[in-house]
Amino acid sequence: MYVIYINDRPLALRELSSPGLYGDTAPDTHLVARYTGKKKSLLNYVDTLEKASQKVTSIELLTDDVEALWADFQSHYRWIEAAGGVVTNTENGKQLFIFRRGSWDLPKGKLDDGEDRPTAALREVEEETGLAELVLGEPLPVTYHTYRGKKNRILKPTYWYRMTTTQQQLVPETEEDILRAEWRHVDEVLRSGDPLYENLRFLLNQYVARS
Template structure:
């Protein structure tokens, strides 16, 4: 299942071969039976917290139909672990995970390492595994944008000194232990909560 976060709402995309998990859902629609290009017009996502399920035969086709007015962007980042500590950042007053847009011809895992190094001032984290993929929407320079985020788990054995990248509006970078993840959960985005849930065993 893939999830697209729109403000406080989520549109989940489920392969038709999978069993539909328990709801509640505000709407369940099938890509072969519904006009997905009109799905977003049916709801006010800014004022309601909705959960919509799209059952698809072809994921790329389904998501492109739903978000046909959006510009697609790829980004990557991840949760860095150094022994029993984990690295998080604060940006725009919210806790976040370091991430950023892929450069031309860059692979997601390469971008994840580069963005973490740039945003936190550490060097040499190494990829352990892919945590998962999420999507979220926002407005970028007046354009509706949907960002695909590749999230990785990374190991790090270097110094714990960090330097937040101020030009990216990062005000803090901290190392915390797993029991302190509740601090992050108390003031972050729904898409980040999803990543924390996926990484609970990391």
């Protein structure tokens, strides 16, 4: 299953035989439909989520071949990769969060030309928070979100990695609109009700399940 966040709302692409996005607890505003194989029809679902309809807040498209559906979806977008980290401080057991543009976030950013994903993830964490002594760990699930560029629809996959550090001091990169950088427990952030992008909530719930 692929889950893409459009305007902070999920669009799930999955095979008929696989479990659903919400299991048996889907909200009344969740739409489930069978993919017809017509690529242009995908933009109708995208537009519904982009317009923030109150009647439909999440969508699930079912198919016999999820990879073919995924390829059809990607065909409408320009692909821009990013990478970032979920950093644990081994001294206090907390994770690194940043606050920018009115929401809690994780350090991440676009790959430079010729840069591999792990290198980009380490670089972005250091640039955005001042942490230089980082140990790279295992990959975490990839998140996907979309936005509108000047000429194209953009689909951005973000490749996440576990990281650890013993450093305590954080220096938020204010040039990137980062107002604060703090050590917080993931569970506390998820329970707090503080503003958090839904694709990161999805990632952090999986992070907790794997910890």
